[in-house]
Amino acid sequence: MSAIDELRTTFLFEGLSDAQLAWVAERGEIVVYDEAAQVFREGDPADYFWILLSGGLRLTRTVGREVITVIETTQRGVYAGAVRAFIPGVQEAGYLHGLATLAPSRLFRLPAPAFATLMRDWFPMAAHLLEGLYLGIRSIEGAAREREKLAALGSLSAGLAHELNNPAAAAMRAAGQLRERVAAMRHKLALLAEGDLDPEVLRRLVRLQEDAADRARKAPQLSVVEEADREDELSDWLADHGVGSSWELAPVFVAAGIGAAWADEVARQTTPETLEGALRWLAYTLETEALVGEIENAASRISTLVGAVKQYSSMDRAPFQDVDLHDGLDSTLVMLGHKLGRVRVVKEYAPGLPRVPAYGGELNQVWTNLIDNAVDAMGGEGTLVIRTAVASGSVLVEVIDDGAGISPEAQPRVFDAFFTTKPVGAGSGLGLEISKRIVETRHHGTLTFTSEPGRTSFVARLPLRAAAP
Numbered sequence: 001m002s003a004i005d006e007l008r009t010t011f012l013f014e015g016l017s018d019a020q021l022a023w024v025a026e027r028g029e030i031v032v033y034d035e036a037a038q039v040f041r042e043g044d045p046a047d048y049f050w051i052l053l054s055g056g057l058r059l060t061r062t063v064g065r066e067v068i069t070v071i072e073t074t075q076r077g078v079y080a081g082a083v084r085a086f087i088p089g090v091q092e093a094g095y096l097h098g099l100a101t102l103a104p105s106r107l108f109r110l111p112a113p114a115f116a117t118l119m120r121d122w123f124p125m126a127a128h129l130l131e132g133l134y135l136g137i138r139s140i141e142g143a144a145r146e147r148e149k150l151a152a153l154g155s156l157s158a159g160l161a162h163e164l165n166n167p168a169a170a171a172m173r174a175a176g177q178l179r180e181r182v183a184a185m186r187h188k189l190a191l192l193a194e195g196d197l198d199p200e201v202l203r204r205l206v207r208l209q210e211d212a213a214d215r216a217r218k219a220p221q222l223s224v225v226e227e228a229d230r231e232d233e234l235s236d237w238l239a240d241h242g243v244g245s246s247w248e249l250a251p252v253f254v255a256a257g258i259g260a261a262w263a264d265e266v267a268r269q270t271t272p273e274t275l276e277g278a279l280r281w282l283a284y285t286l287e288t289e290a291l292v293g294e295i296e297n298a299a300s301r302i303s304t305l306v307g308a309v310k311q312y313s314s315m316d317r318a319p320f321q322d323v324d325l326h327d328g329l330d331s332t333l334v335m336l337g338h339k340l341g342r343v344r345v346v347k348e349y350a351p352g353l354p355r356v357p358a359y360g361g362e363l364n365q366v367w368t369n370l371i372d373n374a375v376d377a378m379g380g381e382g383t384l385v386i387r388t389a390v391a392s393g394s395v396l397v398e399v400i401d402d403g404a405g406i407s408p409e410a411q412p413r414v415f416d417a418f419f420t421t422k423p424v425g426a427g428s429g430l431g432l433e434i435s436k437r438i439v440e441t442r443h444h445g446t447l448t449f450t451s452e453p454g455r456t457s458f459v460a461r462l463p464l465r466a467a468a469p
């Protein structure tokens with residue numbers, strides 16, 4: 001079969017006349033690859049317009065230091081290369097992508113200047129329209145994607161700031177109160193010393209102090225009724241022993257698991273003159289222990305949030321590796337905690353879920369989009385179910401909400417770029433399109449959904465074996 005006959009059978013050239021096909025065949029040539037090979041690399045001079053006649057192609061793009069696969073195809077007539085040659089000002093630009101054959105293949109290549117002449121002379125109106133579309137779409141898509149990224153970053157940053165603010169404020173408040181209690185403890189100890197306190201009594205008080213601190217760390221959780229009854233009992237004991245402001249001291253001791261029996265031991269270890277001072281000194285000890293515990297809890301919460309951020313962004317880790325999906329889902333829930341206020345989250349995680357070869361940070365972006373959309377669909381109130389499972393050599397992640405559902409009219413366009421059912425300014429229509437691209441193009445999986453009033457389910461299926469690079 002001649003080059004003219006082969007070109008005529010491709011969808012690109014099926015409408016050309018014999019003379020036009022002859023013109024193309026004369027200026028181009030067929031290139032044969034006997035095995036998988038690199039056709040051109042990203043950034044090489046865009047010298048040719050390439051058309052697949054048989055075999056298969058892989059289109060790649062470099063992102064940062066990583067080469068990612070954009071698409072793999074065996075469809076005859078698909079093209080790549082100098083597709084912008086007819087646009088003024090970009091003829092000398094390099095290839096935007098890399099191109100490689102997947103197997104023995106035959107390609108037709110047409111020099112970029114010939115392709116530019118073909119477009120401008122044979123299809124002048126189409127060339128102008130395509131030029132406008134190309135430049136306009138690039139500008140719109142670039143702006144929209146940047147806005148999507150900034151909006152997502154802004155939302156996550158605001159949520160993280162909100163989540164960090166609570167433990168940080170608690171730590172600052174507790175630290176301020178701790179300073180006051182330590183100063184009061186020093187003052188009370190000085191007063192005890194001025195009262196000619198027997199050294200042996202002071203040693204007993206120190207032992208009681210250690211015992212009180214230990215009891216506070218192991219104090220059981222009491223019900224409201226139990227706590228009130230014990231406070232009343234201890235208040236009566238304090239009043240009977242001439243200790244003033246018993247309503248202030250009793251809650252401190254009861255919260256630390258200390259009652260009247262322990263107070264009797266303090267009375268036995270001290271004198272009536274020093275009893276109140278000793279009890280107040282011990283109360284300051286318990287308050288400082290409680291405040292230190294608050295600071296520890298706040299610092300732990302901050303540490304957990306920082307860990308979630310690192311997990312979410314895959315910081316300090318290789319971009320592609322075996323990923324624990326449960327860790328990614330949990331960190332995403334932490335990052336979106338500010339939006340989950342009235343949402344009941346149900347985790348139905350499969351035990352022993354195997355790790356998945358994946359780009360962890362990108363999958364977390366998928367979970368963010370799916371969960372964020374689910375919360376919006378429920379109006380910020382309802383039940384969100386996150387389910388994982390293993391099926392047929394793949395891991396499934398399902399996000400289910402009990403919102404109003406997606407209308408039948410909107411369902412066919414859910415994954416279309418720039419399509420959104422949210423109010424103007426509330427969404428760019430790129431979240432699900434990006435998610436589908438990440439799952440299907442980057443990870444060779446599938447992202448599907450079903451929806452009806454009261455139940456919408458998005459299912460991401462990820463292969464357990466990495467696809468060939």
